[in-house]
Amino acid sequence: MKAVVLSDWGDASNFSVRDVPNPVIQPNEVLVQVKAFGVNPADYKTRSGTAPYAKQYTHPIILGWDMAGDVVAVGSSVTDFKQGDAVYGMVNFPNPGQAYAEYVAAPAADLALKPAKLTYTQAAAAPLAVLTAWQALTEHGHLQAGQTVLIQAASGGVGHLAVQLAKALGATVIGTASGKNEAFVRSLGVDEFFDYTTTDIGHTLNDIDLVFDTVGADTIFQSAEVLKPGGRLISIAYGAMDKVLAERPDISAERILVHTSGDDLRKINALIDAGKLRIEVSEVLPADLIADAHRQLESRRTTGKIVLHF
Ligand SMILES: NC(=O)c1ccc[n+]([C@@H]2O[C@H](COP(=O)([O-])OP(=O)(O)OC[C@H]3O[C@@H](n4cnc5c(N)ncnc54)[C@H](OP(=O)(O)O)[C@@H]3O)[C@@H](O)[C@H]2O)c1
Structure with a gap:
């Protein structure tokens, strides 16, 4: 072959x-x-x-x-x-x-x-992107209907799927990307969009229940800043959570690694079949x-x- x-x-x-x-x-x-x-x-x-x-x-x-x-x-x-x-x-x-x-x-x-x-x-x-988004929001983020989630890099491989999964789970979804991706990210169903090149999210948002940060060092401290006390920060691209927690000891912060799972894919298949995930x-x-x-x-x-x- x-x-x-x-x-x-x-x-x-x-x-x-x-x-x-x-x-x-x-x-x-x-x-x-x-x-x-x-x-x-x-x-x-x-x-x-x-x-x-x-x-x-x-x-x-x-x-x-x-x-x-x-x-x-x-x-x-x-x-x-x-x-x-x-x-x-x-x-x-x-x-x-x-x-x-x-x-x-x-x-x-x-x-x-x-x-x-x-x-x-x-x-x-x-597979890798959708399993990552699914496990971040459900297994680690415990996202509930009615909560608000911020997805950093909503236009990326992981982020564009996380937006749609979070909407399917009943959350209010805020997404970031640069302006050229605004129309795409809005088409995924975000309730609010912010261009990270022109807006400082840290000074714009607060009281967020969950942040899913797929960017890393560029955004992680801002991601921590916008959470409400007791909120959760899930990262897939930044590991030094002790530094984050030193600034925000009142949140939980975790870096996760996706794991392979045919069972999770079958749960995701139900959303694809229902037309909720593109x-x-x-x-x-x-x-x-x-x-x-x-x-x-x-x-x-x-x-x-x-x-x-x-
Ligand atoms: N730990 C794990 O299990 C796991 C699993 C999957 C992925 N990852 C990691 O997660 C990261 C993302 O993966 P991916 O596949 O989603 O990457 P990707 O598709 O390459 O992400 C690219 C997107 O990121 C956006 N972006 C870049 N900088 C940004 C910023 N400062 N703020 C907001 N958006 C920004 C870009 O939008 P613009 O062009 O508009 O800037 C672009 O659409 C990678 O580092 C990857 O290795 C880890």
């Missing part, structure tokens, strides 16, 4: 498309013929060697966790899927997922059936342009998601 192979730590020029052996499945896995695969900032952090989980990888590496495709073989202990099922999922995160390939061996527990409403491209865009794919590229996809993501200017295919 063909796969995108990374020869060394460093920049995106270390990728090449090569012929490699097909993966062999374990009893708990299915073999998926990949129709499309997605990219995430975690991919470039692993590629460069800066992600903490990159330490366990040895070159040559096939990166990639997000994919959608068709089941072509089923391991002996798998009961949830059969040959011919269209599936999607985040494979093996944060261990090597090897989804930048024509075939991937995926644990059945990481997968869900692809909702009929989604194309393979849309489904490949979703996956925005801003760019679709052939697999040999993987370096362009990484460079675009590293610019931190991506709207929605980037997807590739062989």
Whole structure:
């Protein structure tokens, strides 16, 4: 099969498309013929060697966790899927997922059936970002109907899905991005939008129940500032919560790491089937342009998601 192979730590020029052996499945896995695969900032952090989980990888590496495709073989202990099922999922995160390939061996527990409403491209865009948004808002943020949530970077891969999930959970949703993304973020259903390049949120908002910060050091102290006493701050991109809590000891603040879950994807599927979640794919590229996809993501200017295919 063909796969995108990374020869060394460093920049995106270390990728090449090569012929490699097909993966062999374990009893708990299915073999998926990949129709499309997605990219995430975690991919470039692993590629460069800066992600903490990159330490366990040895070159040559096939990166990639997000994919959608068709089941072509089923391991002996798998009961949830059969040959011919269209599936999607985040494979093996944060261990090597090897989804930048024509075939991937995926644990059945990481997968869900692809909702009929989604194309393979849309489904490949979703898993890591939507699981992150879902787990941040529900498992960690305990978001309740009627509460107000601020989503920092509402136009990004994670943020645009978090806006829609928060609306579906019955919250009032405030989103930030730069002005060029205002129409897009409003189209997702935010109740209020703020352009971070012209508005200081810290001096504009207060009494927020939950902030989901997907930006990091640039926004984290402002995110803490707008919370009401007892409010929750969930970050996916900033770790030094002791510094945040030194300034706001009256809130709770947590950095989380997404975990793979076919069960969570099935809950999310119900929202997709009900038309409550749209996956925005801003760019679709052939697999040999993987370096362009990484460079675009590293610019931190991506709207929605980037997807590739062989
Ligand atoms: N811990 C975890 O489990 C986990 C899981 C997923 C992601 N992450 C991390 O979370 C971060 C976001 O991931 P992602 O996939 O959503 O990234 P992304 O799609 O690349 O985010 C890009 C978006 O961020 C917006 N943005 C940039 N700076 C901003 C600011 N100061 N204020 C508001 N919006 C801003 C940009 O909007 P403009 O172009 O309008 O500026 C752009 O639309 C990454 O660092 C990623 O590694 C962590």
